Every structure is written in structure tokens, then in C-alpha cells.
Amino acid sequence: MSGSATRRAGGTFDAKKYLPRVVHAYSALTPPRFLKIPSIFSFSDVHDFFLIDILLDDHLNKYPPARDYQRSFWKWALEKLESLSGDEEDNEIDERMYQHYTTLISSVANALPSDSYITHYWKPLDPTLSSDVEVESTYEMITLLESRATIAAGTTGLRTWRASFALAQFLVEHTDLVARRAVLELGSGTGFLGILIASLHLRFDSTSAVPTDCSRSADPPTIYLTDVNPCVLDRCQHNIKLPCNRSSSHPNIEYRLLDWCDAIFSRDSLASFFANTSAEIILGADVVFDPAMVPPLVATLSVALSQGRPRVALIGITIRNQATISYFLQEIEKALMVVEVQHTMEDSFISLTLDQVDAELEVKILKITKVASLFFSAS
Ligand SMILES: C[S@@+](CC[C@H](N)C(=O)[O-])C[C@H]1O[C@@H](n2cnc3c(N)ncnc32)[C@H](O)[C@@H]1O
Structure with missing residues (x-):
């Protein structure tokens, strides 16, 4: 993750320090409505974090959260990235995240939450x-x-x-x-x-x-x-x-x-x-x-x-x-x-x-x- 510290009046938001909390929340199946990513973080910090620390993380691939949870998480994450990308041409969202989300939404939803x-x-x-x-x-x-x-x-x-x-x-x-x-x-x-x-x-x-x-x-x-x-x-x-x-x-x-x-x-x-x-x-x-x-x-x-x-x-x-x-x-x-x-x-x-x-x-x-x-x- 290309973490950075972004300074603003009243304090410093350190992406490297803050974003792992989102991994902890994701790993514990915290509903996305409770998740926050300060808008002060750059597109690339947040993008690389979602890609490397969540989508490609070894542990989370071996022991993944249930698919219905992942579906709501990735919907939130992609909306977040789209809003951060603005009109910058360089701010492209890695195709693998979209592909993962597409796989999740095409799978059959269970009536009851699965283990x-x-x-x-x-x-x-x-x-x-x-x-x-x-x-x-x-x-x-x-x-x-x-x-x-x-x-x-x-x-x-x-x-x-x-x-x-x-x-x-x-x-x-x-x-x-x-x-x-x-x-x-x-x-x-x-x-x-x-x-x-x-x-x-x-x-x-x-x-x-x-x-x-x-x-x-x-x-x-x-x-x-x-x-x-x-x-x-x-x-x-x-x-x-x-x-x-x-x-x-x-x-x-x-x-x-x-x-x-x-x-x-x-x-x-x-x-x-x-x-x-x-x-x-x-x-x-x-x-x-x-x-x-x-x-x-x-x-x-x-x-x-x-x-x-x-x-x-x-x-x-x-x-x-x-x-x-x-x-x-x-x-x-x-x-x-x-x-x-x-x-x-x-x-x-x-x-x-x-x-x-x-x-x-x-x-x-x-x-x-x-x-x-x-x-x-x-x-
Ligand atoms: C509310 S769960 C708590 C489980 C765990 N201690 C926790 O905090 O996540 C209650 C536990 O007590 C066990 N239990 C219920 N009646 C019991 C009994 N008569 N003898 C032994 N264990 C019992 C249940 O199988 C269950 O695992």
C-alpha cells in the first residue's frame, strides 16, 4: 500500500495507520454503513488499499467473509473509489475489483445468512x-x-x-x-x-x-x-x-x-x-x-x-x-x-x-x- 500522511488543520490523517481499521472491520463483517474513509485520503491510497490489502490479501482469500457480506462491502468500496476518482484520467479502478463484484452479484443469494x-x-x-x-x-x-x-x-x-x-x-x-x-x-x-x-x-x-x-x-x-x-x-x-x-x-x-x-x-x-x-x-x-x-x-x-x-x-x-x-x-x-x-x-x-x-x-x-x-x- 502506498500509504501517505495527509496534513490538514487540526491533525494528520495517516492512511497507513487508519486503513488497517477498515481491514479489521471487513474481516469482522462490519456492515458498510459503519465504515468510513476520510475524504482527505488520495484515490491511489484507497485504491491500492482495497486492491492489495483486501482483494489480493492471502489470509482473506483463504478465510473469506461470506459472499453476501462481500457483495455489500464491494458495492460500497467501488462507489467510494468512483467518488474519489473525480475526472482524473489517471484514476482508473483496477478491473479485478469490478470482476470480483460481478462474480458476487451473479451468485445465488441465500435466504438466510450463511456461515x-x-x-x-x-x-x-x-x-x-x-x-x-x-x-x-x-x-x-x-x-x-x-x-x-x-x-x-x-x-x-x-x-x-x-x-x-x-x-x-x-x-x-x-x-x-x-x-x-x-x-x-x-x-x-x-x-x-x-x-x-x-x-x-x-x-x-x-x-x-x-x-x-x-x-x-x-x-x-x-x-x-x-x-x-x-x-x-x-x-x-x-x-x-x-x-x-x-x-x-x-x-x-x-x-x-x-x-x-x-x-x-x-x-x-x-x-x-x-x-x-x-x-x-x-x-x-x-x-x-x-x-x-x-x-x-x-x-x-x-x-x-x-x-x-x-x-x-x-x-x-x-x-x-x-x-x-x-x-x-x-x-x-x-x-x-x-x-x-x-x-x-x-x-x-x-x-x-x-x-x-x-x-x-x-x-x-x-x-x-x-x-x-x-x-x-x-x-
Ligand atoms: C450463548 S452461548 C456462549 C458461547 C461462548 N461461550 C461465547 O461466549 O461465545 C452458550 C454456550 O453454552 C453451551 N451450553 C448450553 N447449555 C449447556 C449445558 N447444559 N452444559 C454445557 N454447556 C451448555 C452452549 O452449547 C453454548 O455453546
Whole structure:
């Protein structure tokens, strides 16, 4: 991309710095009505960006957004380029972009949005980089094949929910919670958090030359991803193993069908499972949504936090239905210690789609322990 900095009163627009945000938005299927390209950018900057960084990009060709999304994106992009080209003869739009759009509009439109690859970008907090360095290479990617419906094949687990983004950001800011620690996730869904944790494990290992605790092995700790639904767990495994995700090279990821109702109907086998896992952190994102599932979930957390080594659970709750949340709090506080931790989604490290389901809703993160935690300091 032939990026340039265009100066105008009040500030500098740096195309190289700004345009990658459009890639992030495109990769996360952000509707074009939310996308903006400042008119101060030159035709050639924007043209080369659309051509090289989007149309010809290797990753986006291997893991493309769904065709119906691409269709609306390229309609917007071509209109943008046409408006920027003015009457300049040199400002010709590369034929490949028109050809791509023509292919998209000639394909049959599905009544329902099809599954799509979605790529989210996040920026590890790297103390060796100054905060104003914002280059593409400092981002990591999480790519998922996801449903775009809220319920698909009878489950909510085939897409990533906002509570996962909140927990992800919290973990990126508090890497000590998961670095060198085995982690178990309840209701893992598509594997978004699993991919993030695998990246944090591998990142942490590769950046620390000398292990601080010699009793821990050199291999990254285990990540246990669990869900009640076999299709969801298959999709989770598929996403974790996508070669573009760092998680594909994590050697210790286990997948397990786990139904919270087991804590009520086959408590002993669930207890022995938890007793045998090395997990120190239990995660759950958007797992409090159905009042009927509150007693089994509370029982599961109670079993998980009572077996084996001392553990902490971090549960991300989207405040959708206050009555369900109050019921969960009332039940969980009978058995366990609950503290709400402060977090923010404002300076997001994750590129979030603006029209996400639940975008307006608050997400709370609860720290749940059996006894006061020794290693957890974020509050
Ligand atoms: C709203 S989705 C959240 C998925 C993922 N954690 C996220 O934030 O994107 C709820 C998840 O809980 C799982 N789930 C629902 N009931 C469950 C149960 N009884 N036992 C275990 N998992 C369950 C679903 O299969 C689904 O993956």
C-alpha cells in the first residue's frame, strides 16, 4: 500500500495507520454503513488499499467473509473509489475489483445468512513497544468459522458472543491469570477464548527466556474446552486447528462434552473429572442466559471449585435479563464467594463489529472462588 500522511488543520490523517481499521472491520463483517474513509485520503491510497490489502490479501482469500457480506462491502468500496476518482484520467479502478463484484452479484443469494469466516484482531500488551506504535504486525488474529444467526441448528454456541470479547480483553490486560496456567472453559462455543488463551500461552512461553517457576514443565499448560453440544464442540475443534490460528500449534488442548446437568445427575463422575484436571482458571462467557440452567451451572461451578487445586472462575455475564442474573447471584452466593471485577470494553484490543448482537448491553465479569484467592489481584 502506498500509504501517505495527509496534513490538514487540526491533525494528520495517516492512511497507513487508519486503513488497517477498515481491514479489521471487513474481516469482522462490519456492515458498510459503519465504515468510513476520510475524504482527505488520495484515490491511489484507497485504491491500492482495497486492491492489495483486501482483494489480493492471502489470509482473506483463504478465510473469506461470506459472499453476501462481500457483495455489500464491494458495492460500497467501488462507489467510494468512483467518488474519489473525480475526472482524473489517471484514476482508473483496477478491473479485478469490478470482476470480483460481478462474480458476487451473479451468485445465488441465500435466504438466510450463511456461515462465514470471521477474523478478529487483538493487540497483545507488549511492554517493549511504545503505546503510539500501531502497525499491522503488532496485531494477532483469531479466525473462526461461525454462524451468523443467533440460534443455528438449535444452539447458541455456533457464534461468538459479546461476553467472550469482554473476557478476552480482560485476559489480555491480565495475562498473568492464564500464562503458565491450565484453563478450563465451560460452554466454549466456537473456540474464540480457547484460541486467545492458546496464543497467550505460546506468546508467554516464547517471550520468557527463563521460567520463573522451575517446577512447571516447558510445554504450555492444558486448555480444556467443554460444551454440551457435539456440533459446537466439533466446530470449536475445527476453529482451534485452523492453520492461521496460533492455537493450531498448541500441543495441549483437550475437548470434552460436558453437560452442567451432570453436576446434578452424575456428580461423582464430574467431580472426578475436575479433580483430575490441572485447570487453575475456569472460564465461562455468556453461560447465564436460561433460568432453568442456573441450578446445574451453579452446581457445576461448585464442583469445579471444590475439587483438586485451588481455582478461580471468571464468568462473563451479559445483562440481558436482570431476573435471571439475580437468580444466578442468589444461588451462587449460597455456595461460593463472588466479586465483580472492573473491566472496560472501550479501548478494545479486539476489533468488534459495531452492530453485534448485544452491542448495547452491559457485560459483568464475576470472579468466583471457594475461598479468598491467593493469586488473583485484579478487582
Ligand atoms: C450463548 S452461548 C456462549 C458461547 C461462548 N461461550 C461465547 O461466549 O461465545 C452458550 C454456550 O453454552 C453451551 N451450553 C448450553 N447449555 C449447556 C449445558 N447444559 N452444559 C454445557 N454447556 C451448555 C452452549 O452449547 C453454548 O455453546
